[in-house]
Amino acid sequence: MINETSRHKGLRKRLVEGLKVKGIRKASVLEAIGNVPRHLFMDSSFINFAYKDQAFPIGAGQTISQPYTVGFQTQLLDVQKGEKVLEVGTGSGYQAAVLVEMGAKVFTIERQKELYTKTHRFLPSIGYKPACFFGDGYKGLPDFAPFDKILVTAGAPSVPPELKMQLKIGGKLVIPVGNDKHQDMCEIIRTDENDFTMKKHGGFIFVPLLKGTVNF
Numbered sequence: 233m234i235n236e237t238s239r240h241k242g243l244r245k246r247l248v249e250g251l252k253v254k255g256i257r258k259a260s261v262l263e264a265i266g267n268v269p270r271h272l273f274m275d276s277s278f279i280n281f282a283y284k285d286q287a288f289p290i291g292a293g294q295t296i297s298q299p300y301t302v303g304f305q306t307q308l309l310d311v312q313k314g315e316k317v318l319e320v321g322t323g324s325g326y327q328a329a330v331l332v333e334m335g336a337k338v339f340t341i342e343r344q345k346e347l348y349t350k351t352h353r354f355l356p357s358i359g360y361k362p363a364c365f366f367g368d369g370y371k372g373l374p375d376f377a378p379f380d381k382i383l384v385t386a387g388a389p390s391v392p393p394e395l396k397m398q399l400k401i402g403g404k405l406v407i408p409v410g411n412d413k414h415q416d417m418c419e420i421i422r423t424d425e426n427d428f429t430m431k432k433h434g435g436f437i438f439v440p441l442l443k444g445t446v447n448f
Contacts, residue, residue, distance in 0.1 A: 236269055240269060240271055240283075243282070244270070247283045247284075251299060251300060251303050255304075256300065256303035256304065256307055260334050261307045264331075265299060265303055267333050268330055270282045270296075270326060272358055273296055273324040273325060273329075274288060274296060274324070275291075285299050287301070290323060290347070294344065294347060294439055295439060297323075297326070297327065297385060302330060304417070304433075304436075305385070305406050306334070308417065308419055308433060309404060310381075311331060311334045312335075312380075313334070313335030314335060314336070315380035315381055316339070316376075316380050317331055317338050317339070317381045317382070317383065318373060318376075318398065319331065319338060319340040319341070319382075319383050320372065320382065320383070320385065320395065321341075321342065321369055321441065322342035322352075323347060323385060324351065325340075325351040329355065329360045332362055333360075338363065339376055340365070341365045341368075342364070342365070342367075342369075343444065343445045348364065348365075351364065366445065368445050369384070369441060370388075370395075370443050371394050372392070372394050374394070377397075377399075378399060378403065379399060380400060380403050380404075381404050381406075382395055382398065382399060382403070382405040382406070384405070384406065384407035384441060386408070386439050386440060387409070387410060387412070387439065387441060388408070388409055389409070389410070389411065390409060391430075396420065399422040401422055402422065403422050404419065404421050405419075405422075406418070406419055407420070408438045412440055414435050414436075415436050416432040416433075416434070416436075417432065417433040417435075418431070418432055419431045
């Protein structure tokens with residue numbers, strides 16, 4: 233049972249209106265953000281801030297991205313119902329829930345065992361059932377490739393070649409690329425077996441995309 237009140241719904245509606253003002257216009261993205269109960273993805277100490285357009289800590293040195301960033305990446309990814317989407321960096325599971333809400337078939341990978349253990353149990357408990365994996369996001373999930381879309385929710389110093397090769401022809405990868413103080417949001421489209429195009433869409437700051445896996 234989802235702990236949901238009319239106040240939560242009202243705060244989400246206000247959040248969605250604020251995202252529209254900031255440039256998130258795709259109806260399916262706004263509807264998904266308006267439906268996902270973000271307050272359930274945060275520690276109780278941050279519950280009162282759940283519908284502010286801010287990022288907050290979720291443990292293991294990670295954050296739940298601010299809703300605008302989630303909206304921007306998701307809008308840029310241009311997710312269609314039924315598409316096979318790989319998310320690199322499950323974190324709290326909020327972005328994965330938004331993608332599931334949009335009708336995508338979601339595969340999500342997390343390198344922090346603490347977060348993976350928590351999230352892969354939590355998401356089904358509130359009605360979201362992406363395929364969750366513990367592993368190195370740099371390597372993606374080659375056994376399940378190719379993907380229509382790939383979304384990376386951490387900043388990488390460069391684009392991992394393994395992820396590019398897991399896109400289908402015509403598929404799209406959205407990834408923040410840069411150093412720990414600034415990343416450019418990059419949109420990469422696979423145009424042929426070995427050819428890709430890239431566009432940059434403004435600056436952001438994400439936690440770093442780390443290699444390897446962490447065991448506890």
